[in-house]
Amino acid sequence: MRAGKRNELANSVVLAALLAGCLPAHAGWFNKNQPVPDWGMQAYKTKTPDYARDSAAVILYDEYVETIDGNGRAVEREREAIRILKPQGRENTCAVSYDDSEKVNYFRAWTIAADEKQYQAQDTDFVEHGDTEIPIMLSTRKTKVVHSPAVDVGATLICESEEQMRPYMQEMTWHVQEGIPVVFQALEVDLPPGRPHAESWHRHDPVKAVEVAPNHWRWEIHDTPALNLRDIPSAPAWPALAARMSVQWGQAAIDGRDNQWRAIGQWVTDLEANRPDPSPEITARVSQLIAGAPDFYTRLQRITESIQNDIRYFIVERGIGGYQANHAADIFRNRYGDCKDKATLLISMLQVAGIKANYMAVDDERGVVDPESPSIYGNHMIAAIELPADLNDARLHAVAKASDGKRYLIFDPTNEHTPVGNLPYYEQGSFGILAAGSASQILQLPVLSPETNDTVRTGSFTLAADGTLTGAVDSSHSGPNGADLRWIIKHTDEKERREYWETHIAHDLPGVVLNSFQFVQASALNKPLEFHYKLTAGQYAHSAGPLLLVRPRVLGSFAMPFDDKPRSFPIDLSATGHWHDSYDIVLPEGFVVDETPDPIDLDVEFASYKSSITAKENKLHYERDFVVRQVEIPALKAEAFRKLQSTILMDEKGTAVLKKAGTAGL
């Protein structure tokens, strides 16, 4: 479970991803009684290609034209034609999303039905939805959706819209891959004379632009397959795998990837300038917090934990407020804010404590920010804390080194449960834009060693002759594993927690009764979270003639989903970490161990798994150790991944055979 929810830094981008099946065309105001335009008729004549026949719908044509004025503001026109191929494809439609700072000039839609009859959507066919579904978000963004007549299997929906875009945004992300195939798509950028542009591609070979008029560029792409991860176990995030192109026409429209990243970082730096300026109240609070702190780490810890504990996560998305933080003084006064607000207050408080920190723009899904594709595309803001050159503190794990040699501690104040020095697992290995003025750059966030994410679980059980298992489990969780549990504790009340654990444990122990449970949370996040519970599971062991069958692995599963299909996508291992289980089962009187499964010792480079079962006197002892060293592995390691998972599964299912003492072996 993910701790600390995302902020929607690039709201339009997130919306586009959410609407992957209903590709965003642009809304505007509808115009009565216009015939299907010529481009629409031409698109309609496109034959459905064979490769699209298994899809619910296909985009026949999708063209964006961005007309940039002298101030760099874009007017975007989109023309799109979607053919419905299956009943479930009817949900595909056109929509346009806009905020306070944007304006929809027009939005028209037509349907050419399967019987070739033509319809134009009327004003009653348009519905506008607010962005109000997230209870902890206040967003002024709206989406206009057309429900055009006669959209059924075989019909083609044709839409055209024009929208005046955000005045402050001088880049466009062109999503060239969707959840359904695209037969033809194009992007035009019409720039004022002399204004440069720069482009970059993510998971797509670069396409050369044609200059169709002076400083008016056009890219065309044919036959883009759908990206469908529905049946892919352990897949990376969809937006990390989907092809896209970013085109810049502002400060970042310069040569060289590093220069472009620097310009984007500079833009963020400028946008947030002065936002972290501390107020007297902030200064007083920091002085109080760090009073008597013996070292850098302690100062850091006290400040970060105060933000993690005291600032309620609440998102306000209003125009440029989707990118620009509130002032630190306001955040501190109101005690709420979103990710960029929390980063702002952190930078502010650290500044008071004499520690320099910078904004770092990231995405909360690994692989979305691509070092080869400079862009502001991402949905989250964290902080990069500059470490003194002479500081070497073993508690600070999440350190990244910049090209100028400076070391930065990467910290996410929105995640309220991951201690400073550590990093949420979903951010490890991803990239972030260090917004440090002229020193801005793209940085890879570190992948932390397994020891930073540690779970140790011990269980002492007694098995009765009737198969009933009773006992106690004690576990200790640190790093992201502990953060996950803390998240659950925070977001549930006692009744919900009990239900959650009863259900969770019942996966391994059907019929279990949770006799008691207790969480022990240390006041500091860098101390492990402890969880103690007692349970009774009736008929845990089963009689088989004179034998009693018992599963030594009483609780917990490390197996991840896998299949035998050929693999082309990387495999997401989620998190590095170390997990250790140790269970003792006291056998019923008169029983001894007859047989146990063989021990396991498997190392597949990115992970290792060891387990053993031993019998001593009246006890059955099970012990296992699981280490994951990487967060993602390439597809070519799929076979090793399968071997690891099937080995874990077989071990988890393994059965020990008990027999009455004195009974002859079989």
Add this chain to the structure above:
Amino acid sequence: MRIGVIVRGATLCLFLASPFLGRAQFQEPTKEELAMTSDPKAPGAAAVYLYREETADDALHYHSYYERIKVLTEKGKELATVHVPYEHGNFKVTDIKGRTIHADGTVIPLTAKPTDLVEVKTKGFQVNTMVFTLPNVEVGSILEYRLQLRYEDNWVSSPTWDVMQPYFVHKAHYFFNPSHSGYITNSRGQNLNRLMWALRAGKDDKVMENTRGQYVFDVTDVPPIPSEDWMPPLNSLNWKVKFYYTQYNSGADFWMNEGKHWLKEADEFAAPTNTLRQAAGQIVSAGDTDEQKAHKLYDAVMKLENTSFTRQKSGAEIKREKIKQVKDATAAWEQKRGSSDDLALLYVALARAAGLQAWPMAVVDRNRALFDPEYLDVGQLDDYIAIVKIGDKDVYLDPGEKMCPFGLLHWKHSYAGGLRGSAGGPGYGTTPPPTYTQSVMQRIGDLYVEPDGSVRGTVRYVLSGQEALHWRQLTLRNDEDEVKKQFDESLRESMPDGVQATFDHFLALDDYSSNLIAVVKINGSLATATGKRFFLPGLFFSSHAKHPFVEEKRTVPVDVKYARTEKDDVTYHLPEGYSVESGPQTASIPWPNHATLQIKAQPGSNSVEIARTLAYNFTVLDPKDYDSLHDFYQKVAAADQQQLVLTRTAVAKGN
């Protein structure tokens, strides 16, 4: 907070909005409230409502809301953000005031301006949400806010008070001053000159009327809105008070008169015209029994396009295609299409045209709500079904549910209350509850275990009743490939770890009168081993299944939607050189009058056949029966973990 709904008043109100309303003061917290860290009345709760107040004044045309909330844990901070949905245009949200009070008494006022957001907007309708969040909230804070919802002077809006809240309420006060103008009309132009209310709350809670015709409802210690798995629809559990302007004297009077009106309209739609008589004459034969007639007509209606499962044509299409709107059963028949309701009423019309006694029934969709006769609104009735008299029995049919076999109701229409027609006129009714014999999932597996512990084979799923209806209806809205994928995904829940099930094909997917058969290929790694033995899950489909009702306590009824039977029959073909050392024990676990589990293992020469039947014949259970239900499923869950033990006989010989 619910959306305000309005009723048009015939005259303009003579009063102006009173300025005193805006002067309402906040309440000072007591020392005990400030110091509170937990609440013995709500152990473990994230927050509690110290006080709630709702005032509705139809004379002055406003509703006001006031809440005081104590935050007890981090989770309780979520209540600091307040969403007020309202119908834009007819209502305005005004006079929002709020503050946060820390445990030390520090007061932080709400200064940020609330934001008015569009929720949904169409050409003629707009719902907005006013959003604000209280500042500086800590665990231990008291959140306090008030606001008003105002509406035009020529409207009235009788209140619905949602007495239950997400958290425990210590004390609440509700007040309603109704309009006494006497000129309130409904959409039929009828004068609504009386006031009634429906109450669901604690047994001692009462709505009090004062001498000025105003209503007060005071309540203390209100439990939170229940939240459990397998709950019946919340409308049957939530405490609520709802007021109605009405022309009727009582609830019985309301339902009698509205029932007549409803039945008149339904009968007009379902009039057995000459066209329908002619059609019925062609469908049935003179010598047919009533049942044969009813069945043939049912099949005829099932063949028509049911636009609730395909797509309803828009006005533009209807106009373009020069076809008529389906305004009655005859039009539905002529156009060979109609919505679920249209087709249910068409069936009634055809049955009448064929000389059968048939009536419409309007029921509440049990997936959404339960019928509540205290809720004086015909609008709570969702769907039409048909009742036909065969012999001396009323047979309930669901011709509006495409692919539903004759004699079966979709579960959402079974055990469902509503209004029905009959020879004596309209009245309440409840459809029959589903039985365990109606919905059966049979899984017949033929599995070959290899010496390396892998398994391959085939499983045939034979589905009837609701089990088949679900997949058949899914096919109406999706193509077969999509249905196959969803079937595949559903299989994963019942497959042992390491085993993959791949859907191969359906049989009788289009034939709703037959069992639906799905053929599934099985392969993967199934057995675990020790030096001398192989271990296989004794109950192939149940060893990995998620068993319900694991929680020990229950405060609300259990609703399993419909009664059903699972029948599994799996044959393991053993690898050469292995024999059965032991298998699942024959078991019979009864829960008298409610459910049963039967397990039986039958060894063959080189195989073993294991049969398991789990049947439960209840739909809704009272909380007092939960202990028995929990106990039964504990036993089922434990029995389902039994293993099949094979011994390596060939190896033993060699040794």
